[in-house]
Amino acid sequence: MKTAIILKQNINSAKLIAEYLKEKCIQVLHITDNPDVIVRQAVWQCDIVIIDKSLPESFSGLELARTIKKRSPKTYCIVCILPEDFHANLALYYDVNGYLSVNHSLTDLVACIETIQEGYRYLCPAIKEHIGEPALQEHALQEPIYDISEQEKKVLQLMLSGMKAKDIADQLYISVNTLNNHKTNIRNKLKLHSNRELLSFAVKNNIVKLKYASVFR
Incomplete structure (x- = not known):
């Protein structure tokens, strides 16, 4: 209920x-x-x-x-x-x-x-x-409400490129823990349970642009 x-x-x-x-x-x-x-x-x-x-x-x-x-x-x-x-x-x-x-x-x-x-x-x-x-x-x-910040969009775009967590964190000048917090926050906002669901949703709803199709193979 x-x-x-x-x-x-x-x-x-x-x-x-x-x-x-x-x-x-x-x-x-x-x-x-x-x-x-x-x-x-x-x-x-x-x-x-x-x-x-x-x-x-x-x-x-x-x-x-x-x-x-x-x-x-x-x-x-x-x-x-x-x-x-x-x-x-x-x-x-x-x-x-x-x-x-x-x-x-x-x-x-x-x-x-x-x-x-x-x-x-x-x-x-x-x-x-x-x-x-x-x-x-x-x-x-x-228009659906996604409430994704610019920093979170950057995280999604780099995740979509296939970069490893440490490389993404280094590029954004944040710690891996902070990066993981970003991922968790985004999943909570979108009510999703996995990074794969998250990336698929982000592409389908034009939150980020698909540049590397290998992520979903």
Whole structure:
């Protein structure tokens, strides 16, 4: 069963969401309006976090989502926001998996969860209608989120060339341990289990370019 944490100012609304998610086989572990609770909890043990953009004591739901994603890249973050507060940069600057209107429907929430679990960003209909930018809608709904840094892309490209770990580490001026940490982080982000899966995925999804076909023989 998937697990979730809900951080909302309207606790009654959050309880209704929790009951609905339970019917969809998603167990809500915590309902709170206190951001500190989320930070203290082991969010890496939670699959989904639903956050209001505007929080008590001037907390930013977007910044909180960023903190969670840094600690736990596998956790899906959904931010509830007023459509008029949404702008193009949000879809690109913050590593948020889905954006819902503050007054979203339960159907929108389920559609959001289903979409982000497939690896895509989600914008609810109210936000899409407000922004009215086809190009942004296309990007937000169809471009998979890989969140791979430039350094990690370099690691992938050198791995793809067939270089040994020590040679890759020397070329990037890092230790082999650091290199292994990069590999682990990338696999965790992409939810893959082996380097072979990782390289195959990176090529198929144009994260890096295939230059040496011998890697997959």
